[in-house]
Amino acid sequence: MTAPRALSCPLCGGALAPPAASRRLVCTYCGRALLYTGEEFMPRFMIPPKLAEADHQKACRLLFRNPMLPGDLGRRAVLLRHQRIYLPFYLLTGKRGGVIAVGKERMVTKLPVQSLSGGAGMGAQMSPARYETKRTDVIVEEDSRVVLGDFHYAYSASALENWDVLDTDLKDMVAAHLDEAVSTTMAELARDADVVDVDIPLDRIVDKGVGAGPSTQGDIKILEMRTALVYLPVAVFTFRYGGEILSAARDEVEGRWLMGQLPFRKDWAPLLALPIMAGLGFVGGNALALLSGVPGGEWAGSPQTVKVVLVAGGLLGLVLVMGLQAAWLILRTPYVARLTPSGLRVEAAGTPPKNPFGPLNTFAAFMVKAMVQGRRRERWIE
Amino acid sequence: MSRPLLVPLCCPKCGSDLDGGPHALIFLCLPCGLAIHASDPRRPYSLSFAAPLLRQAAPDLYAPFWKVEGSFTWSTQDPKKERVYANQRPLGTLFVPAFWSPKAAYYDNLTLRYALQGGPQRLDGAAGPVLDGARPPEVLGELARLTWLAYLDRAADVTGVEGRFQVEDLSYAAIPFYRDGARFLDGILGVPVPEAYFSG
Numbered sequence: 214m215t216a217p218r219a220l221s222c223p224l225c226g227g228a229l230a231p232p233a234a235s236r237r238l239v240c241t242y243c244g245r246a247l248l249y250t251g252e253e254f255m256p257r258f259m260i261p262p263k264l265a266e267a268d269h270q271k272a273c274r275l276l277f278r279n280p281m282l283p284g285d286l287g288r289r290a291v292l293l294r295h296q297r298i299y300l301p302f303y304l305l306t307g308k309r310g311g312v313i314a315v316g317k318e319r320m321v322t323k324l325p326v327q328s329l330s331g332g333a334g335m336g337a338q339m340s341p342a343r344y345e346t347k348r349t350d351v352i353v354e355e356d357s358r359v360v361l362g363d364f365h366y367a368y369s370a371s372a373l374e375n376w377d378v379l380d381t382d383l384k385d386m387v388a389a390h391l392d393e394a395v396s397t398t399m400a401e402l403a404r405d406a407d408v409v410d411v412d413i414p415l416d417r418i419v420d421k422g423v424g425a426g427p428s429t430q431g432d433i434k435i436l437e438m439r440t441a442l443v444y445l446p447v448a449v450f451t452f453r454y455g456g457e458i459l460s461a462a463r464d465e466v467e468g469r470w471l472m473g474q475l476p477f478r479k480d481w482a483p484l485l486a487l488p489i490m491a492g493l494g495f496v497g498g499n500a501l502a503l504l505s506g507v508p509g510g511e512w513a514g515s516p517q518t519v520k521v522v523l524v525a526g527g528l529l530g531l532v533l534v535m536g537l538q539a540a541w542l543i544l545r546t547p548y549v550a551r552l553t554p555s556g557l558r559v560e561a562a563g564t565p566p567k568n569p570f571g572p573l574n575t576f577a578a579f580m581v582k583a584m585v586q587g588r589r590r591e592r593w594i595e
Numbered sequence: 596m597s598r599p600l601l602v603p604l605c606c607p608k609c610g611s612d613l614d615g616g617p618h619a620l621i622f623l624c625l626p627c628g629l630a631i632h633a634s635d636p637r638r639p640y641s642l643s644f645a646a647p648l649l650r651q652a653a654p655d656l657y658a659p660f661w662k663v664e665g666s667f668t669w670s671t672q673d674p675k676k677e678r679v680y681a682n683q684r685p686l687g688t689l690f691v692p693a694f695w696s697p698k699a700a701y702y703d704n705l706t707l708r709y710a711l712q713g714g715p716q717r718l719d720g721a722a723g724p725v726l727d728g729a730r731p732p733e734v735l736g737e738l739a740r741l742t743w744l745a746y747l748d749r750a751a752d753v754t755g756v757e758g759r760f761q762v763e764d765l766s767y768a769a770i771p772f773y774r775d776g777a778r779f780l781d782g783i784l785g786v787p788v789p790e791a792y793f794s795g
């Protein structure tokens with residue numbers, strides 16, 4: 214449902230814009246009070262931002278110290294823009310009530326009847342009934358509960374494409390801070406911030422959310438429902454770092470980083486080369502030891518030196534091929550550190566360039582196949 | 596034909612403009628003492644201001660309540676329940692909040708308090724600005740019925756009990772509240788409610 218573009222006063226005919234803040238408006242021509250009855254009208258609330266500039270600065274400093282990010286990020290990043298945006302949420306509130314049947318389970322312990330009717334004195338105590346185990350029965354009693362209470366649900370009112378945020382994180386945050394919400398208008402929100410457009414129709418929320426929820430639980434009915442929009446303030450920081458433009462968003466109520474894309478620390482690539490070098494050294498060393506006849510490793514005792522050298526050479530080649538490709542991937546794939554409510558996550562921002570080691574891979578695969586098949590044939594003969 | 600998008604908001608008695616804030620669905624004419632819900636502008640309810648019982652000073656705010664009067668009747672096949680219910684002290688007039696509160700469920704149930712301990716006695720208090728009201732009058736009958744059933748359920752389980760509430764009179768009552776630090780106290784019983792109660 215969309216608002217009509219222009220309305221006319223029923224009293225004087227003057228052209229009026231649909232109201233934004235209140236259902237009650239005053240005609241600008243005749244000055245009389247009018248009621249706007251359009252169903253799409255919704256009161257607006259916002260959760261006031263709570264974090265000061267200093268808090269944001271501290272959070273940025275802490276974030277930039279993350280070991281996944283370049284070490285000089287904190288020093289070299291220049292803040293270009295600090296902007297506030299408001300994210301819209303539908304708030305559905307109302308009363309629901311009804312009488313629901315809940316079975317109440319009750320444990321009933323039955324004492325053996327005979328012990329009461331038995332003889333006197335010792336006889337009674339020795340009667341078999343005395344030793345009969347007490348019987349415990351579970352009786353389900355009829356029980357009803359009268360439910361009468363308020364409900365409130367928050368739902369994202371914008372699809373937040375480009376936002377890598379879990380809807381539930383934000384919804385929960387809005388719900389948790391509802392009692393701080395204050396009444397507001399679009400003009401007030403737009404004064405110092407960008408307001409994200411509502412692009413999810415309310416009908417869809419009502420059908421999927423509230424309609425499917427409490428109203429179907431037994432006899433509990435939604436007696437009345439009101440819809441409103443609640444806006445959550447989010448601080449968006451834009452930085453320049455070298456030739457890159459970076460951004461990060463942090464909610465201004467709880468101070469959680471919501472999203473952002475930061476550069477991944479490239480100097481991890483040389484570090485990763487260390488184990489590859491170690492592997493090369495190990496394989497190469499063993500091969501040399503075998504060639505020179507120095508005992509060492511499992512293969513040392515083998516008389517078939519030539520075969521072993523071939524295997525060692527093959528492995529050496531494999532490690533080299535893998536190492537080259539790993540280095541290529543790390544250095545050439547555009548990795549980014551993605552900021553999410555649960556922390557930083559390293560991801561490839563795009564597809565890596567075409568692998569130049571294609572022929573080498575084919576050769577390596579051929580070698581592996583040859584070696585495996587060779588061993589199999591041997592076993593087959595045995 | 597659909598309802599026009601803009602309708603005059605004027606008092607059906609004196610013709611002057613009705614008052615109401617940004618979240619109001621209930622609009623008031625203070626001189627005539629009338630309240631009108633947006634869903635049916637031709638049906639006025641009488642508006643009154645409850646006189647504070649605890650203080651003399653003018654209240655910090657008036658919160659609107661629907662004053663629901665009527666009779667509740669029940670029927671049950673179980674004579675034991677019948678006896679238990681008959682011995683219960685009947686609930687007095689029900690004052691149901693008409694204002695919107697995002698978290699009302701967590702606060703003191705003023706409706707039940709007033710119904711048991713006595714609500715506003717005199718409705719001749721001085722007029723003053725009233726918080727926006729929104730609750731539609733159509734739901735009050737069912738709210739009253741469930742309030743009664745919940746009350747009886749505390750004495751004996753209401754399984755198989757039929758309850759009916761017949762609304763006899765509906766009016767709009769503004770109840771005085773006084774600021775007390777970070778909370779408010781109602782001017783009738785002195786029940787504390789947090790500030791957020793009125794945040795709508």
Ligand SMILES: [Zn+2]
Nearest residue numbers: 222225240243
């Ligand atoms: Zn006009």
Ligand SMILES: [Zn+2]
Nearest residue numbers: 606609624627
């Ligand atoms: Zn009037």
